[in-house]
Amino acid sequence: MSAPYVPLTPAVVEFDADGKLYSRTYGDAHYSPEGEAGQAERVFQHGNGLPGRWRGRQSFTVCETGFGLGLNFLALWKAWRDDPQRPATLHMVSMEAHPFTQQDLSALLAREAAAPFAALAQRLIAQWPALLPGLHRLEFENGAVTLTLGFGDAQVLAPRLSARVDAFFLDGFAPERNPGMWAPALLRDLAALAAPGATMATWACTAQLRQALQDAGFDVRSEPGFGGKQPMTMGAVRAGGHAASAPGVDAGHAVVIGAGLAGAGIAQALAGRGWRVTVLDAGRALGAPAHAGHLAAALTPVVARDDNARARLSRAGSQRAQARWQGLAGDAAPRVCGTVQVERDAGKSAALAGTLEALAFPADWVRQVDRDEASALAGLPLARGGVFFSQGMLVQPNRLIDALLETAGVTVLPGKAARVEPAGQAWRVLDGQGAELVQAQAVILANAAGARGVLADSGLLGPLPRVAQMHALTGEVTLVPAAALSGGPRCIVGGEGYLLPDVGAGCVVGSTYVHDAAEARVSADGQRVTLAKAAGLLSGHFPDFDSLVPGSLPGWAGWRAVLPGRLPAVGELPHARGLWLAVGYASRGLSWSALMGDLIAARLAGEPSPLETDLAQLISPR
Structure with missing residues (x-):
């Protein structure tokens, strides 16, 4: 049970x-008498x-308790x-129950x-995330230095x-506080x-702490601190x-x-870590690349009163x-324009207010809006109020996918995979006639409902009953003249x-959900549905x-x-490494x-995971 x-309490x-920075919560100053640099x-x-x-190491990972202002991270980054x-590569994972806002962090740093840390501090501040619970991945030095912040x-x-930690920085407030x-x-x-071979260090030195560390699996000793004090x-x-996560493999061919x-998201992530990536595109083989003609879509997180798995995954993904x-x-980058999520009916306002109060997310990330404010934000008269997500993004999927597939190190190969088979330490991908399309040490099936057939024809679907229940739905969107x-x-x-x-080219309205369709196509019936949905969001007459x-x-x-539970299936197959x-x-x-x-790329590279293990387990293939 979760x-x-x-x-989160900032x-x-x-x-x-x-004049020292002080925490009233813990009744303690943030820094030791030796100063932060010492x-x-x-x-x-x-x-x-x-x-x-x-x-002499390819990669090194540090785990810290108590991020504070990030001075340990800045000093470590500078040393690197x-x-x-x-x-x-250098990775730090750091946890902080009470993070500072970006504005406060900037002033304090x-x-x-x-x-010597001032320029690095500005780069940290520029990427500082919204104060939302969970993991936040920040990347510096073209991804060679990563900071995984855990707020909570x-x-x-x-x-x-999930990480293989080489050094621990234990830096919370004093044990008695x-x-x-x-x-x-x-x-x-x-x-x-x-x-x-992992090590740990902390400025704290009590008999109780040393015993707890011994009991946890560390051999410890005391040493004079900074300045011999x-x-x-x-x-x-x-x-x-005894790290539970597996070590990474050297970048190769995927x-x-x-x-x-x-597929495009995976290709970008792997290529950015030095992998040579071949993307097999069945649609391109037929002259119809994925999402060709899909001019616009929305990326908006969701919220839930209990902050359930879907909400947490949605927030992390956004x-x-x-x-x-x-x-x-250009147009491949998302346009952060915000999203007004209109309530389904006017009677839900009090429940919505209660949800936002319970979550206590920053108001500059999500807030409740009445109909007048919602209409002002949209610039059109809306039917009801709801919530406003300031980071809602408008994306052009066709442009986005093309840009991701143009990442250095990525090659797109037209072809349709029918099955896969092991070849020593690698996997062969075969077409419908049994001819080899490509071979690599890692193969990722990202071909939606088509993956079920590939797994079945490869004799690998049996241990995956949830994946076996995957089914396909069609949907369509309509392009409306903006002048309308x-x-x-x-x-x-x-x-x-x-x-x-x-x-x-116009405004996209959507969308339909059609079960048991023989083909995905634009239709008069579908356009009737999408236009009616758009009209239902509006209160004005156009x-x-x-x-x-x-x-x-x-x-x-x-x-x-779509899979049962409407969560994805992502990860390595336990029966087919x-x-x-x-x-x-x-x-x-x-x-x-x-x-x-x-x-996926972090697991292959042996990096700290950007996703909590309970969420990763929920979406693991099964």
Whole structure:
């Protein structure tokens, strides 16, 4: 059973009588008397044998309890930059129950960060995420340095982390002030992440803490602290290490079967980590690339009072998509225009207010809006109020997919996979005549409902009863002249259907859900449905819109692959190592694409996972 939802409580900026940053919650100052630079270097880097221990390594991972202002991260990042013998990649995972807002962090780092860290601090601030619970992946140095921030209680987050940790920085408030951060159960959860040879260091040094660390699996000792004053604790995991996550494999050749949103997201993520990627595109083989003609779609997270798995995955996916795609050229990049999600009926306002109050998400990320404010945001009269997601994104799927497949290291090969078979340590992909299309050490099935047939014909579907129940639905969207809607909305309008801003060719409205269809096609009946849904979101009368004739308008139709529970199936097949699955995205292809690409790529590379283990388990192929 999942833990009950606990809202995130941001840090409050306060100073003690000596001018030191102070936490009223824990009754303690944020820094040691030695100063932040001395503590970061003497306690945490020296205490873990850095930079010496990372030399000669391809990758090195640090786990920290208590991110605070990020000064340990900044010092570690600078040490990595300054070391010509540094590892190719550096990863830090850090947990923080009370993160600062971006505005507060900026002001505090300007005050507290030593001059050598100032430029790096600005880069950290620029990527600082919204204060939402869960994991947030930040990338620097073209992805060579990553920071996985866990916002929430470390005792909840630590058992949900997947990483092979080489060094631990234990940096919570003093044990007597914040005992939960030093609890034996938490230390055991951290030790479970330790890679062979992992070390730990902390400025804290009490007999109780040393015993808890011993019991958790670390051999520890005391050593004089910075300046020979307060002693510190150092340790190393006992022989062997016992990290649950698997080590990464060297970047090589991967085949992605499917060139839609799922496949393109995986291709970008793998190529960005140095893999050579071949994408097999069955549609291109027939002269019909995936999503050709799909001019616009919306990417909007969802919220739920209990912050359930769907809501958490949706939020993580939305943030990952923005981070991954915002640097793409031209129309391929998402347009952050916001989304007004209209209530299904006017009587839900009180329940909606209660949900937002319980979640306590930042108001600049999501807030309730009445009909007047919703209409002002949209620039059109709307039928009801609802919620406004400021980070709602308008995406042009056709442009996005093309841009992702143009990532350096990605090759698109026309061809339809019929089955796969092992070939030593690799996999062969065969067409319908049994001819080999391509061979690689890792193969990822991202071809939606087509994956079920490939697995069945390869004799691999039996252990996957949920995947065997995957089915395909068709859906269509309609392109409406912007003039028919007084120029169209300024932001995305969603609810029972959706209405999107003008992309230059008009406004897309959608969509339909059709079971048991023989083909995906634009139809008069489908356009009748999409136009009616758009009209239901509006309260105004638009004569030009009302006069539109269903069946006479341009549009796009496609397929959705849906699994029981409407969550995707993503991960390595336990009975076929080296063969991966990424299917069942349903109508959330944009939400899952970047996140699931990074999830697969991170596992292959041996990086810390960008997704909590409980969520990863829910979507694992089965």
